[in-house]
Amino acid sequence: MSERGVQRLLGSVPVDEQAARRAWEIVRAAYAEREPRRSRRRRSSVALVLAAVAAAAAAAVLSPPGRAVVNAVRRSIGIEHAQPALFRLPAPGRLLVAGGSGAWIVADDGSKRRLGDYPQASWSPHALYVVAAAANELATVEPTGRVHWTLARPQIRFPRWGGTRSDTRIAYFTAGRLHIVAGDGTGDVAAQGLAAAAPVPPAWEPTTGDRHVLAYVTARGRVTVLDADSGNVQWVSAAYAGPRALAWSPDGRQLVLAGKTRVIVFDARTGRATAIRAGGVRALAFAPDGQLALLRSHEVLLRAGGLLHTLFVPPGGRLSGLVWSPDSRWLLTELPAADEWVFLQMRGGRRILAVSHIAAQFGAFPSLSGWAS
């Protein structure tokens, strides 16, 4: 083959314009965050500080799609590099956690406020309140800890709050049955009188305007989308084995189910399903900007370009919990065995921050419930 022929052939390979657009957005964002070269003195001092912080915080390369960095992460992150305490959150917002020592709100300056003896909690749609649950009590609480109302019900699990600022609903399970109650604590009903639901947290559609649309998984593993105002079921999926997590995309167009061996992506309007082979996914988290992260016991994955890419593999131990920062720049997961939180920077830089001694700071190792602005 002539050299000219090879040149012509190589030059004819098409360039993916969408990839270029995606890459430019990321490059532009990184450039915007770059410290411009103004003062040589200032730059060098900033560089020194950044270098010190990076070393202390186990800085590592982390691409937004993520795949190119798995090995770098594997090499660089480790318990010995973790900060000894949560001095501050890496992004603005308030982090809600709950567990054996109750529910807590962590402010971005690292200060913590305990809300009460609630092992489960989640934010209201605009993070003005928290819905919390003890074994036999559902409560709505202000971030200051002031209780608004309570409801006594047996074996409460998975309280989830949805709706608009003026009209909200709370879904929760009691003794395995799905209930819905208005945001002011009135009108508690057993939704549809349906059979027991699967142990998967229900999820409110985020952009329904005046309507309240809830997705949940039945005991038979069928995803059901319910108009909670009319009581009409919009669609019901086929049955999926081993459902573990359910999440809406921020634009409300997709609903994603983590099953035993697959992740199912539903068209939220029609219920049409597309499957991705990925067994063992235990948590799903959509970023406000639409990125989808998935958690397996020993890795964090990111959906990009229709594929799942391994984003983070811990040096050891099982991962649990997955939440995005409100600005979509950081992803937080937990390593309970190492008593660590791991913050993964997803945009505007490429750091990993590990924070240790989490149990000592909260009284027990908590679960991640949400990170709100």
Add this chain to the structure above:
Amino acid sequence: MRPERPELDRREHVWVRDAQRGSAAALEHLFRSHWPRAYRAALLVVGDAAAAEDIAQESFLAAIRALDRFDRRRPFGPWLHRIVVNRAIDWGRARSLRRELAPEDAPEPAALERDPGGHARELAAALAELGPEHRAVIVLRYLLDYTPGEIAELLELPRGTVNSRLRRGLDRLEAVLRRETA
């Protein structure tokens, strides 16, 4: 075809200078000017569209991180290409260690497979039979138009190694393309 043509060099010099001073517009010029070749080079070395996007994107991010230290008297292209090709070689070497999970129902087509004429598909098959180091040398020579001496410098290889890889690479390509065509 070379990116180091005097006119492009002059414009690039200005873009790099302005980007160092904080001009996003200048950076965009640099990006638009170099993305297609960076992406194509990565794609031809790794043969995977998603990985090529990662690699090209990461290379630009690395370039931005080092932009302040960049010597404007030197051309930007070779600097970027060195990053792209070395990352692509690393990716190719480590590929077997990585896991990817493809959708069952709608596999993402690689860019190489979208060529309607089918030549790119044959090219992908031919390149796939070469190792990443050989592919990189072919790409640097015949896509990015570097001389064997420049390739030796970029990849920190002896000149003779570059020449032998080029020769062997071309022979393999020819053999595979003949077989595919037949």
